[in-house]
Amino acid sequence: MIRSDRILKKYENLQDILLDKNLAKLGDSYVNLIYSLALSEKLQRPTGVNVDNQTLATAIKKSGLRKVLPKRVDRHEQANAAEALIAYAWLNKFLGFERCLKNFRENERSDEAFAKILKYVCKRMKLEKCME
Protein backbone atom coordinates (compact mmCIF):
# COMPACT_ATOMS: atom_id res chain seq x y z
CA MET A 1 0.00 0.00 0.00
CA ILE A 2 1.15 3.51 -0.72
CA ARG A 3 2.24 5.12 2.54
CA SER A 4 0.47 8.40 1.92
CA ASP A 5 0.68 9.37 5.58
CA ARG A 6 4.46 9.45 5.26
CA ILE A 7 4.39 11.49 2.07
CA LEU A 8 1.71 14.09 2.72
CA LYS A 9 2.02 16.91 5.21
CA LYS A 10 -0.96 18.42 6.99
CA TYR A 11 -2.62 21.05 4.87
CA GLU A 12 -4.35 24.13 6.23
CA ASN A 13 -6.88 24.50 3.45
CA LEU A 14 -7.53 23.93 -0.26
CA GLN A 15 -5.22 26.76 -1.38
CA ASP A 16 -2.46 25.23 0.71
CA ILE A 17 -2.79 21.99 -1.29
CA LEU A 18 -2.99 23.79 -4.64
CA LEU A 19 0.19 25.77 -3.98
CA ASP A 20 2.33 22.84 -2.78
CA LYS A 21 5.11 22.68 -5.38
CA ASN A 22 6.41 19.32 -4.15
CA LEU A 23 2.98 17.79 -4.49
CA ALA A 24 2.82 19.24 -8.01
CA LYS A 25 6.04 17.39 -8.90
CA LEU A 26 4.55 14.03 -7.98
CA GLY A 27 1.28 15.07 -9.61
CA ASP A 28 3.16 15.84 -12.82
CA SER A 29 4.24 12.18 -13.05
CA TYR A 30 0.72 10.96 -12.30
CA VAL A 31 -0.93 13.30 -14.76
CA ASN A 32 1.50 12.32 -17.53
CA LEU A 33 0.80 8.64 -16.95
CA ILE A 34 -2.99 8.91 -16.97
CA TYR A 35 -2.91 11.09 -20.07
CA SER A 36 -0.46 8.75 -21.81
CA LEU A 37 -2.73 5.85 -20.97
CA ALA A 38 -5.84 7.65 -22.21
CA LEU A 39 -4.10 8.65 -25.42
CA SER A 40 -2.83 5.07 -25.88
CA GLU A 41 -6.43 3.85 -25.72
CA LYS A 42 -7.51 6.45 -28.24
CA LEU A 43 -4.66 5.75 -30.68
CA GLN A 44 -4.91 2.01 -30.06
CA ARG A 45 -1.17 1.78 -29.52
CA PRO A 46 1.00 2.59 -26.52
CA THR A 47 2.37 6.11 -26.33
CA GLY A 48 3.84 8.53 -23.81
CA VAL A 49 3.18 12.26 -23.60
CA ASN A 50 3.71 15.15 -21.24
CA VAL A 51 0.65 17.24 -20.52
CA ASP A 52 1.32 20.90 -21.31
CA ASN A 53 0.70 23.74 -18.88
CA GLN A 54 -1.91 25.35 -21.12
CA THR A 55 -4.16 22.29 -20.91
CA LEU A 56 -3.98 22.09 -17.13
CA ALA A 57 -4.35 25.87 -16.65
CA THR A 58 -7.50 25.78 -18.79
CA ALA A 59 -8.76 22.85 -16.73
CA ILE A 60 -8.24 24.87 -13.55
CA LYS A 61 -10.35 27.69 -15.00
CA LYS A 62 -13.09 25.39 -16.29
CA SER A 63 -13.27 23.56 -12.95
CA GLY A 64 -13.91 26.78 -11.01
CA LEU A 65 -10.69 26.40 -9.02
CA ARG A 66 -9.05 29.52 -10.47
CA LYS A 67 -10.71 31.70 -7.85
CA VAL A 68 -9.18 29.71 -5.01
CA LEU A 69 -5.70 30.70 -6.24
CA PRO A 70 -4.04 34.06 -5.60
CA LYS A 71 -4.67 36.63 -8.34
CA ARG A 72 -1.14 36.77 -9.73
CA VAL A 73 -0.37 33.16 -10.56
CA ASP A 74 0.85 32.43 -14.07
CA ARG A 75 -0.06 29.55 -16.34
CA HIS A 76 2.70 27.37 -14.96
CA GLU A 77 1.50 27.83 -11.38
CA GLN A 78 -2.08 27.12 -12.42
CA ALA A 79 -0.93 23.87 -14.03
CA ASN A 80 0.99 23.05 -10.86
CA ALA A 81 -2.22 23.57 -8.87
CA ALA A 82 -4.05 21.01 -11.00
CA GLU A 83 -1.20 18.52 -10.60
CA ALA A 84 -1.03 19.08 -6.84
CA LEU A 85 -4.74 18.52 -6.28
CA ILE A 86 -4.82 15.43 -8.49
CA ALA A 87 -1.83 13.94 -6.61
CA TYR A 88 -3.48 14.78 -3.28
CA ALA A 89 -6.71 13.06 -4.30
CA TRP A 90 -4.86 10.04 -5.66
CA LEU A 91 -2.73 9.61 -2.52
CA ASN A 92 -5.86 9.91 -0.39
CA LYS A 93 -7.63 7.31 -2.54
CA PHE A 94 -10.31 9.68 -3.79
CA LEU A 95 -9.12 9.25 -7.36
CA GLY A 96 -7.85 6.33 -9.42
CA PHE A 97 -7.00 5.35 -12.98
CA GLU A 98 -10.54 4.13 -13.60
CA ARG A 99 -12.17 7.47 -12.97
CA CYS A 100 -9.52 9.38 -14.93
CA LEU A 101 -9.86 7.10 -17.94
CA LYS A 102 -13.65 7.41 -17.80
CA ASN A 103 -13.35 11.18 -18.13
CA PHE A 104 -10.95 10.92 -21.06
CA ARG A 105 -13.23 8.45 -22.81
CA GLU A 106 -16.22 10.74 -22.36
CA ASN A 107 -14.47 13.99 -23.32
CA GLU A 108 -12.73 14.57 -26.61
CA ARG A 109 -10.80 17.57 -25.31
CA SER A 110 -8.12 16.86 -22.73
CA ASP A 111 -8.61 20.19 -20.87
CA GLU A 112 -12.29 19.27 -20.53
CA ALA A 113 -11.38 15.82 -19.20
CA PHE A 114 -8.96 17.28 -16.66
CA ALA A 115 -11.57 19.87 -15.62
CA LYS A 116 -14.07 17.06 -15.00
CA ILE A 117 -11.47 15.17 -12.99
CA LEU A 118 -10.81 18.25 -10.85
CA LYS A 119 -14.54 18.82 -10.36
CA TYR A 120 -15.00 15.18 -9.39
CA VAL A 121 -12.19 15.44 -6.85
CA CYS A 122 -13.69 18.60 -5.30
CA LYS A 123 -17.08 16.91 -5.04
CA ARG A 124 -15.72 13.67 -3.59
CA MET A 125 -13.54 15.51 -1.11
CA LYS A 126 -16.39 17.89 -0.26
CA LEU A 127 -14.30 20.90 -1.20
CA GLU A 128 -17.10 22.86 -2.89
CA LYS A 129 -17.45 25.17 0.07
CA CYS A 130 -13.79 26.17 -0.29
CA MET A 131 -14.56 27.28 -3.82
CA GLU A 132 -17.45 29.64 -3.06
Add this chain to the structure above:
Amino acid sequence: MIRSDRILKKYENLQDILLDKNLAKLGDSYVNLIYSLALSEKLQRPTGVNVDNQTLATAIKKSGLRKVLPKRVDRHEQANAAEALIAYAWLNKFLGFERCLKNFRENERSDEAFAKILKYVCKRMKLEKCME
Protein backbone atom coordinates in the same frame (compact mmCIF):
# COMPACT_ATOMS: atom_id res chain seq x y z
CA MET B 1 -10.66 -0.98 -16.43
CA ILE B 2 -7.66 -0.30 -18.64
CA ARG B 3 -8.43 -1.58 -22.14
CA SER B 4 -5.09 -3.28 -22.61
CA ASP B 5 -6.40 -5.37 -25.49
CA ARG B 6 -6.90 -2.17 -27.46
CA ILE B 7 -3.47 -0.83 -26.64
CA LEU B 8 -1.21 -3.85 -27.00
CA LYS B 9 -0.42 -5.57 -30.27
CA LYS B 10 0.40 -9.26 -30.53
CA TYR B 11 4.04 -9.90 -29.79
CA GLU B 12 6.09 -12.65 -31.37
CA ASN B 13 8.46 -13.17 -28.48
CA LEU B 14 10.21 -11.48 -25.55
CA GLN B 15 12.64 -9.55 -27.77
CA ASP B 16 9.69 -8.22 -29.73
CA ILE B 17 8.28 -6.74 -26.51
CA LEU B 18 11.65 -5.34 -25.40
CA LEU B 19 12.22 -3.55 -28.69
CA ASP B 20 8.77 -1.95 -28.97
CA LYS B 21 9.52 1.78 -28.87
CA ASN B 22 5.88 2.78 -28.45
CA LEU B 23 5.54 0.53 -25.44
CA ALA B 24 8.73 2.10 -24.05
CA LYS B 25 7.10 5.54 -24.27
CA LEU B 26 4.18 4.49 -22.10
CA GLY B 27 6.59 2.59 -19.86
CA ASP B 28 8.63 5.76 -19.41
CA SER B 29 5.61 7.47 -17.82
CA TYR B 30 4.91 4.47 -15.60
CA VAL B 31 8.52 4.07 -14.51
CA ASN B 32 8.80 7.77 -13.66
CA LEU B 33 5.66 7.61 -11.54
CA ILE B 34 6.65 4.54 -9.54
CA TYR B 35 10.12 5.92 -8.96
CA SER B 36 8.74 9.32 -7.95
CA LEU B 37 6.40 7.59 -5.54
CA ALA B 38 9.17 5.45 -4.06
CA LEU B 39 11.42 8.47 -3.67
CA SER B 40 8.56 10.45 -2.09
CA GLU B 41 8.22 7.71 0.53
CA LYS B 42 11.94 7.77 1.17
CA LEU B 43 12.18 11.56 1.45
CA GLN B 44 8.88 11.74 3.34
CA ARG B 45 7.63 14.49 1.06
CA PRO B 46 6.17 14.36 -2.44
CA THR B 47 8.61 14.68 -5.33
CA GLY B 48 8.83 13.95 -9.05
CA VAL B 49 11.82 12.57 -10.91
CA ASN B 50 12.71 11.09 -14.27
CA VAL B 51 14.60 7.83 -14.15
CA ASP B 52 17.84 8.10 -16.13
CA ASN B 53 18.87 5.67 -18.86
CA GLN B 54 21.94 4.53 -16.94
CA THR B 55 19.84 3.22 -14.06
CA LEU B 56 17.52 1.25 -16.34
CA ALA B 57 20.34 -0.04 -18.55
CA THR B 58 22.12 -1.35 -15.45
CA ALA B 59 18.86 -2.96 -14.31
CA ILE B 60 18.59 -4.73 -17.67
CA LYS B 61 22.09 -6.13 -17.21
CA LYS B 62 21.51 -7.18 -13.58
CA SER B 63 18.21 -8.86 -14.46
CA GLY B 64 19.82 -11.07 -17.10
CA LEU B 65 17.76 -9.56 -19.89
CA ARG B 66 20.73 -8.03 -21.71
CA LYS B 67 21.36 -11.26 -23.58
CA VAL B 68 17.84 -11.23 -25.03
CA LEU B 69 18.62 -7.96 -26.81
CA PRO B 70 20.63 -7.65 -30.03
CA LYS B 71 24.34 -7.10 -29.47
CA ARG B 72 24.54 -3.52 -30.68
CA VAL B 73 21.95 -1.74 -28.60
CA ASP B 74 23.09 1.39 -26.76
CA ARG B 75 22.25 2.50 -23.25
CA HIS B 76 19.16 4.35 -24.40
CA GLU B 77 17.76 1.28 -26.13
CA GLN B 78 18.52 -0.87 -23.10
CA ALA B 79 16.59 1.59 -20.94
CA ASN B 80 13.75 1.51 -23.45
CA ALA B 81 13.69 -2.28 -23.14
CA ALA B 82 13.21 -2.05 -19.37
CA GLU B 83 10.40 0.48 -19.81
CA ALA B 84 8.71 -1.60 -22.49
CA LEU B 85 8.70 -4.80 -20.42
CA ILE B 86 7.47 -3.00 -17.31
CA ALA B 87 4.63 -1.39 -19.29
CA TYR B 88 3.76 -4.76 -20.83
CA ALA B 89 3.60 -6.43 -17.43
CA TRP B 90 1.57 -3.59 -15.95
CA LEU B 91 -0.97 -3.57 -18.81
CA ASN B 92 -1.30 -7.34 -18.50
CA LYS B 93 -1.82 -7.04 -14.74
CA PHE B 94 1.33 -8.93 -13.81
CA LEU B 95 2.75 -5.88 -12.08
CA GLY B 96 1.31 -3.13 -9.90
CA PHE B 97 2.35 -0.25 -7.68
CA GLU B 98 2.45 -2.50 -4.63
CA ARG B 99 5.10 -4.80 -5.99
CA CYS B 100 7.20 -1.96 -7.36
CA LEU B 101 7.14 -0.08 -4.06
CA LYS B 102 8.07 -3.26 -2.21
CA ASN B 103 11.22 -3.54 -4.30
CA PHE B 104 12.19 0.07 -3.73
CA ARG B 105 11.63 -0.30 0.01
CA GLU B 106 13.83 -3.38 0.11
CA ASN B 107 16.63 -2.06 -2.12
CA GLU B 108 18.59 1.07 -1.44
CA ARG B 109 19.88 1.30 -5.01
CA SER B 110 17.31 2.13 -7.68
CA ASP B 111 19.04 0.04 -10.40
CA GLU B 112 18.85 -2.93 -8.01
CA ALA B 113 15.15 -2.28 -7.36
CA PHE B 114 14.40 -2.07 -11.09
CA ALA B 115 16.43 -5.26 -11.72
CA LYS B 116 14.32 -7.06 -9.11
CA ILE B 117 11.14 -5.72 -10.70
CA LEU B 118 12.28 -7.01 -14.10
CA LYS B 119 13.21 -10.40 -12.64
CA TYR B 120 9.83 -10.61 -10.89
CA VAL B 121 8.06 -9.85 -14.16
CA CYS B 122 10.02 -12.53 -16.02
CA LYS B 123 9.19 -15.05 -13.34
CA ARG B 124 5.50 -14.16 -13.14
CA MET B 125 5.14 -14.18 -16.90
CA LYS B 126 7.15 -17.40 -17.15
CA LEU B 127 9.66 -15.79 -19.47
CA GLU B 128 12.75 -17.46 -17.98
CA LYS B 129 13.01 -19.86 -20.89
CA CYS B 130 13.26 -16.92 -23.28
CA MET B 131 16.31 -15.76 -21.37
CA GLU B 132 18.36 -18.94 -21.55
